[in-house]
Amino acid sequence: MTRLVDIRLQRGTRLLLGALPIVVLLLVYLLASEARHLENPADKVLPTFSAMADAIRAFTTDREPNTDRIILVADTLASVYRLGIGLTIATVTALVLGLLLGVMPLARAILGPTIAVIAVIPPVAILPILFIVLGLDEASKIALIAIGIAPFMTRDLTSFVSGLPAEQFTKAQTLGANSWQMTIRVALPQLMPRLIEALRLSMGPAWVFLITAEAVASDVGLGYRIFLVRRYFAMDIILPYVAWISLLAIAADALLLWISRRGFPWAHGGSR
């Protein structure tokens, strides 16, 4: 008999099996929601799909008074802007520091301990400091995201670069490369796919920091909206918002993976 670990599936079967738990979860939700509404037609905890559809219609047509944009669009733009700037700052910082620390043992000796200390500080714990220093505007939210993920990415990239085979650097030196040339021609290109990988792993924490900052002090944004309507038990808004955030996260992840495959085929075992 075939062992369980040896069972290999075809693509179609695999997709079908993967969709099964999702369908089951939706069904369970449907049944639970119906049961609650039988008891109490005004139940807000598990809204029906039609109630959610109404809520979706409302927040995709109503306009946000401050910006005169559709609510969902205003929230999404504000959140994606903060996330984008924060991730960009973190990525650039991690790239430069990771390269520097990875290639030069001297730089690693000087900056390594500081970065290790910063990395263990829980970022949300310094959110009040950021609010006091940078104010309640965009800067503090962007800073939280950047400070939250940059140390992790820097450490990951540093250890990756310093772990590249020493033979490669010796070989480069025998081919006449100086430190700068080794950094940009040997370390940097090999670092890039790892940078994207680190960014993909950091997306989860980045969303957490974004939503935390928005929940505490904001007037627009996906996290702000969720925490605002929580006061009215508006699960019919919260659930679609959570789904939308998940969708954005999945799209960002897919985009990064695509960029990595496209830009660095050698790192994915593919051909040109």
Added chain:
Amino acid sequence: MTPPLLELRNIWVEYGDKIVLERVSLSIAEGSFVAVVGPSGAGKSTFLRLILGQEAPTRGQLLLDGSPMRAACGPDRGVVFQRYSVFPHLTALRNVMFGIECAQAPFAARLFGAQRREARETAVEMLTAVGLEHSLDVYPAQMSGGMQQRLAIAQALVKHPRILLLDEPFGALDPGIRLDMHALITRLWAEHGLTIVMVTHDIGEAFKLGTRVLAFDKRRTDPHAPHRFGAAVTYDLPLDRKTATPSAEVLADLLQKDPA
């Protein structure tokens, strides 16, 4: 009289109180193919790292072309390791162009226009010489072990090194491919007038390829402090490549010390 290409004068290498090499004195003539054999831990790799410039001797002098050599890797000494000798993120062509680009473009380390075309031509020529003319745009990960070593050799030769160092270059290859590589390196050695120092575990390979075989081993051992005596050259056998066969007793001694 012209000085030998490389001369080692009474070289000692010590790590703390552990002595790795002691009293190594030898000179290597231009155009020779030196094969280095010996058991594990007898300082073969240290010897190679010395010539490569990765390591400085604790005592003694190392002369390249008659002048003291700085302990740093440079383009006058090429190297091929057993693994990780080629850059995985560059195609075969770009791997070979790397050395030319580093020399001609100190800041960008990339060439453009006519210079680039010229570098490309040189690289293609070199790749053709090692039999990779049909794999110009292939990444190392898609190559077999033998192809990767061919590429590593082409990459090193494009810099026209004074000495080519080979650190067990064919150790990971299967026997058939190894024979092909022997033919290739012999041809390149003859055609380009190379000076080669090759570390190998394979004594047959050493006697087949070398014009001179150096055997490293400890001359004396102290059972209570084995680290206090370093290895030295125990056999230095010049070979005529046509009739290269070591005497039976030397071979027996070598084989007994190195089961590989």
